[in-house]
Amino acid sequence: MTISDRIAQMMNTDQPYLTDGGLETWLIFERGFELPAFAAFPLLRQDEGRAALVEYFAKFLDVAENAGRGFVLDTPTWRAGVAWCDALGLSAAEIMAANKDAVALAKTIRAARETSDLPIVINGQIGPAGDAYDGDRVLGIAAAEKIHEPQIAALAEAGADLVSALTLGTTSEAIGIAHAAIAADIPFVVSFTTETDGKLPNGTTLADAIREVDNVTGGAPLYYMINCAHPDHFRGRLEGGGADWLSRIRGVRANASRLSHAELDEATQLDAGDPIEFGALSHALGRMLPNLSMLGGCCGTDHRHVHHIATAAQGGS
Structure with missing residues (x-):
């Protein structure tokens, strides 16, 4: 698979690129949108929703530009797989069209904002x-490859630079996604989520998860990430970890809240935590992850949190 110049530049920077925060939580709690099945991509079909997406990403691009950092611009397609057709009342064709539209929107944003410094x-x-x-949920490798293949192919055909599978809780689904991405000939990233003990929901350690996926796929993922957990939940697992797997983690998108996933699911108010503390904790992960090349946020975070990641690196506020 071909690694673009943009990806190569990102992976060789000494200043981690920035990305966005908790898109879905921002849309729900800050803009009042209803997101069935936590899906943001249907907003692409609404003028108001599309404008909100553009507004959201503009705030983060401003942060990156002011900090002199590169930016990883995500498509709002976390729930845009065929597994969610029934829950959203959409056909597979409609959802695949939305994936391509999401890439087209990202390209429009990039054309308007990208510079040599951004x-x-x-x-x-x-x-x-x-x-x-759900730690008891198991999706086999073959089933995972089949169910994720249409979305990965659509994103690749639309011209995404890479695809990233976020918030994965099992290695079998990660391996199936790897097979689908290899078939689509697109660079891909695997991001695991952890519970408050720093382990995957089924009890697998990050070290074992990364080693297993690398062993089965021949090290095919471009890199690994951690997302949808507070830094306090997993940083203890990174301290003193083996160089073989720690060097494979290049991205972190943490939650603002220290609450567990079960507690967050029941929350009726947004827990944005402390953006300044969040920035410092996220930046500090670089001391444990020697190849860190991307930082951002997940649930409960917005442009303020990412701003403080950048300013923590600069020693300011």
């Missing part, structure tokens, strides 16, 4: 085919 990588975001936080 390089932008377009990332086709995919999510799990079910509840990632």
Whole structure:
């Protein structure tokens, strides 16, 4: 698979690129949108929703530009896989068209904002085919490949630079996604989520998960990430970890809240945590992850949190 110049630049920077925060939580709690099945991509079909998406990403691009950082521009397609057709009342064709539209929107944004000082990588975001936080849920490798293949192919055909599978809770789904991405000939990233003990929902450690996926796929993922957990939940697992797997983690998108996934699911108010503390904690992960090349946020975070990631690196506020 071909690694674009933009990706190569991102992976060789000494200043991690920035990305956005918790898109879905921002849309729900800050803009009042209803997101069935937590899906943001249907907003692409509404003028108001599309404008909100453009507004949202503009705030983060401003942060990156002011900080002199590159930016990873995600498509709002975390729930845009065929597994969610029934829940959303949409056909597979409609959802695949939305994936291509999402890449087209990202390209429009990039054309308007990219400069030599603000390089932008377009990332086709995919999510799990079910509840990632259910430790008893198992999707086999073959089933995962089949269910994720249409979305990955659509994102690749539309011209995303890479695809990233966020909030994965099992290695079997990650391996199936790897097979689908290899078939689509597109660079891909695997991002695991953890519970408050720093382990995947089924009890697998990050070290074992990364080693297993690398062993089965021949090290095919471009890199690994951690997302949808507070830094306090997983940083203890990174301290003193083996160089073989720690060096494979290049991205972190943490939650603002220290609440567990179960507690967040029941929350009726947004827990944005402390953006300044969040920035400092996220930046500090670079001391444990020698190849860190991308930082951003997940649930409960917005442009303020990412701003403080950048200013923590600069020693300011």
